[in-house]
Amino acid sequence: MRVAYYSPLPPSPSGIAAYSALLLPALRRHVDVVVARPGRLRRAPKADISLYHVGNDPEAHGWIVASLRRRPGVVVLHELAIHHLVAGITLARGDAAGYLDAMERCHGLVGRLLAYAVLDNRIPPLWETRPHDFPLAGEVLRYATGVVVHSRYAEEGARQAGYDGPIWHVPHPAWPDLEEEPASVDGSPLIGCFGHLNEAKRLPQLYAAFKRVRARWPKARLLVVGRASPGAADPPPPPGVAREGYVEEGRLWSLMAACDVVVSLRAPTMGETSGTVMRALSLGKPLVVSDVGWFSELPDEVAVKVPVDEHEVEALALTLDQLAADGRRREAMAAAARRLAETEHDLERVAQLYAAALEEAAGGRLVREAVASELAQAAAEIGLRPHDPETRELGERAREVGLGG
Amino acid sequence: MRIAVLLPQVPFARGGAEIFAETLVTQLRAQGHEADLVTIPFKWYPGERVLTQALLWRLADLTEADGRPIELVVATKFPSYCVRHPRKVVWLLHQFRQAYELDRTPLGQFSESARDRALRRQVQRLDRTCLSEARRLFATSRNVAARLERSTGLQAEVMPHPPQPLDYRCEEFGDFVLSVGRLDRAKRVDLLLEALAAAPELRAVVCGEGPDRKRLEELARRRGLGGRVAFPGRVGEEELASLYARCLAVYYAPFDEDFGMVPYEAFLSGKPVVTTQDAGGPLEVVAHRRTGLVCEPRPEALARACAWLREHVEEARALGQAGQKIAQGLTWERAIERLLES
Numbered sequence: 001m002r003v004a005y006y007s008p009l010p011p012s013p014s015g016i017a018a019y020s021a022l023l024l025p026a027l028r029r030h031v032d033v034v035v036a037r038p039g040r041l042r043r044a045p046k047a048d049i050s051l052y053h054v055g056n057d058p059e060a061h062g063w064i065v066a067s068l069r070r071r072p073g074v075v076v077l078h079e080l081a082i083h084h085l086v087a088g089i090t091l092a093r094g095d096a097a098g099y100l101d102a103m104e105r106c107h108g109l110v111g112r113l114l115a116y117a118v119l120d121n122r123i124p125p126l127w128e129t130r131p132h133d134f135p136l137a138g139e140v141l142r143y144a145t146g147v148v149v150h151s152r153y154a155e156e157g158a159r160q161a162g163y164d165g166p167i168w169h170v171p172h173p174a175w176p177d178l179e180e181e182p183a184s185v186d187g188s189p190l191i192g193c194f195g196h197l198n199e200a201k202r203l204p205q206l207y208a209a210f211k212r213v214r215a216r217w218p219k220a221r222l223l224v225v226g227r228a229s230p231g232a233a234d235p236p237p238p239p240g241v242a243r244e245g246y247v248e249e250g251r252l253w254s255l256m257a258a259c260d261v262v263v264s265l266r267a268p269t270m271g272e273t274s275g276t277v278m279r280a281l282s283l284g285k286p287l288v289v290s291d292v293g294w295f296s297e298l299p300d301e302v303a304v305k306v307p308v309d310e311h312e313v314e315a316l317a318l319t320l321d322q323l324a325a326d327g328r329r330r331e332a333m334a335a336a337a338r339r340l341a342e343t344e345h346d347l348e349r350v351a352q353l354y355a356a357a358l359e360e361a362a363g364g365r366l367v368r369e370a371v372a373s374e375l376a377q378a379a380a381e382i383g384l385r386p387h388d389p390e391t392r393e394l395g396e397r398a399r400e401v402g403l404g405g
Numbered sequence: 406m407r408i409a410v411l412l413p414q415v416p417f418a419r420g421g422a423e424i425f426a427e428t429l430v431t432q433l434r435a436q437g438h439e440a441d442l443v444t445i446p447f448k449w450y451p452g453e454r455v456l457t458q459a460l461l462w463r464l465a466d467l468t469e470a471d472g473r474p475i476e477l478v479v480a481t482k483f484p485s486y487c488v489r490h491p492r493k494v495v496w497l498l499h500q501f502r503q504a505y506e507l508d509r510t511p512l513g514q515f516s517e518s519a520r521d522r523a524l525r526r527q528v529q530r531l532d533r534t535c536l537s538e539a540r541r542l543f544a545t546s547r548n549v550a551a552r553l554e555r556s557t558g559l560q561a562e563v564m565p566h567p568p569q570p571l572d573y574r575c576e577e578f579g580d581f582v583l584s585v586g587r588l589d590r591a592k593r594v595d596l597l598l599e600a601l602a603a604a605p606e607l608r609a610v611v612c613g614e615g616p617d618r619k620r621l622e623e624l625a626r627r628r629g630l631g632g633r634v635a636f637p638g639r640v641g642e643e644e645l646a647s648l649y650a651r652c653l654a655v656y657y658a659p660f661d662e663d664f665g666m667v668p669y670e671a672f673l674s675g676k677p678v679v680t681t682q683d684a685g686g687p688l689e690v691v692a693h694r695r696t697g698l699v700c701e702p703r704p705e706a707l708a709r710a711c712a713w714l715r716e717h718v719e720e721a722r723a724l725g726q727a728g729q730k731i732a733q734g735l736t737w738e739r740a741i742e743r744l745l746e747s
Binding site for chain 1: 453454456459463464487489518519522524525526527529530531535
């Protein structure tokens with residue numbers, strides 16, 4: 001069975017590119033994969049099923065959504081709120097009508113009116129202010145023959161968006177067999193924050209909390225690594241903060257390996273998983289995260305979850321202070337993180353789950369139809385009609401084991 | 406208690422599963438229960454037939470019979486555990502192995518087509534649904550339990566089943582190696598024949614019937630084994646007990662076998678078992694130089710192992726006696742007690 005695989009790939013700096021670079025070799029051990037390349041004139045690869053990785057970056061994912069519209073297939077919904085993406089492939093390309101239609105399709109007449117208000121600059125762009133209220137996931141879900149999600153949060157969101165097709169829950173894979181040499185960075189404790197820095201990463205709150213931590217732990221250091229997203233605030237770092245922009249893969253790993261604790265705050269969430277969190281789990285690093293979306297689903301043993309409310313800074317400072325003081329707790333969290341990475345997020349397990357989902361998506365309908373046809377024929381031969389109680393029971397029993405229509 | 410033992414029936418085929426299920430019914434009756442064997446024919450090909458045949462079990466109403474309740478059902482192997490019953494216990498001999506570890510091997514069934522791949526996944530889904538309904542899950546070996554956990558995430562308690570009651574005894578350590586079992590490729594009797602070809606002093610008796618018989622007889626002819634190998638077919642209980650009693654050792658080395666009663670039967674006859682490192686379930690009781698010999702799955706290695714036993718009869722006897730102690734610990738009384746705790 002052959003799978004056409006649509007995803008950004010390195011050297012694209014997208015987190016989904018790194019995800020695919022990790023997943024592809026493992027997936028190839030289970031199914032025949034042909035990687036699709038961008039290009040309007042490029043022919044779609046011949047395959048039994050197509051797999052589309054959808055994230056919010058219009059540059060990285062616009063061509064993937066265009067391909068999905070031409071040939072429906074399985075969508076990996078890396079983010080539930082894809083308002084950024086939809087705006088990027090409509091409005092940003094001069095297609096205002098496309099944006100209006102998308103808003104109306106997903107959110108009715110109110111959606112269309114709000115979209116008009118955005119176009120007239122009467123309200124700020126919804127993709128910046130309220131993407132979680134107007135996620136627009138329906139814009140890709142309506143072409144999906146199946147959906148892969150990484151969290152229950154995303155699964156519930158897809159159902160709320162009206163998607164009634166098959167959904168497979170496949171965890172984000174961890175990176176196996178890491179033996180990273182920690183970079184030489186001072187700091188006791190050394191706290192890390194990694195990834196694209198946008199408003200949702202809550203840098204001001206993190207800086208405010210770190211100031212309090214440093215008051216008690218003068219040798220503490222906060223390492224902030226990643227490119228600031230265009231337009232996102234990149235506040236001046238307080239004392240004790242080491243700031244690095246985009247770094248190459250190797251440097252990223254060694255910097256993270258040097259950290260005592262990794263902080264990954266997020267609010268609002270787009271329903272995404274975090275590559276940074278998965279890297280930290282893979283390295284066995286204690287985590288501090290926001291108590292939202294997928295992050296809330298992390299086991300308590302591996303992550304301290306900080307509520308996003310008026311006490312956020314205080315709670316974050318207290319958490320970091322406690323972790324700085326409690327080496328045993330950090331060790332226990334590190335061990336739990338490694339265990340979680342090696343079990344739930346094991347790369348081979350994830351590849352197997354993908355293979356199962358793709359195989360079911362590609363041939364499942366044919367199988368169900370063949371079974372239904374044989375059952376219907378047998379029923380008809382003994383005089384049962386479609387609405388007879390016996391026929392209904394036959395259908396019920398088949399549905400119980402996943403063979404119903 | 407009124408108990409139904411469930412066994413899919415492959416018409417005209419008979420092997421360990423049939424003996425196990427029939428013996429279980431007999432033993433339940435011996436302990437005062439009203440037990441019966443319930444079978445439905447099973448054909449697993451072509452295509453989706455494996456699923457429609459499984460659905461037959463799903464449709465079977467075994468909550469009562471003739472107006473009286475059936476209080477417990479004991480399912481044994483795919484697809485009998487698809488049955489619906491408020492008190493379903495599974496004593497798992499094996500799943501539909503073609504959908505699991507035999508996939509993409511010469512013993513597999515599903516092609517690389519999208520439809521076949523999905524069909525295989527549907528079998529797996531059926532297993533997850535129906536096995537998770539069981540009140541209690543037992544597996545006949547650690548190998549079967551491990552496969553189950555790998556494939557479905559379900560955990561089973563390991564409970565080997567005792568062998569069929571025969572007049573087990575040890576009369577002598579004769580000059581032949583005995584092979585017992587259904588003659589199909591997975592049982593790997595050809596390895597024994599190739600070993601015979603490599604060791605002219607060895608003899609073998611191959612009991613059993615099956616689709617591989619012609620090929621094996623042809624192989625024996627081509628290797629010039631002549632009178633050194635006999636294929637008596639399926640033998641009666643008395644003859645089987647007599648063969649066990651007189652053989653030098655018992656060969657049992659299917660590839661990644663589920664469990665296999667044969668080693669236990671050999672042990673009860675005081676005979677050592679010769680198996681291979683990749684035999685799966687049998688390795689749980691056949692320990693090298695403790696209860697038998699475990700060799701590489703190559704004819705020369707097997708020939709050497711058999712020859713060693715022939716030259717060291719006292720050691721063969723000691724290995725068989727060590728196995729006997731293990732086999733005697735397995736009793737139907739204890740197994741049924743656990744089964745009925747469910």
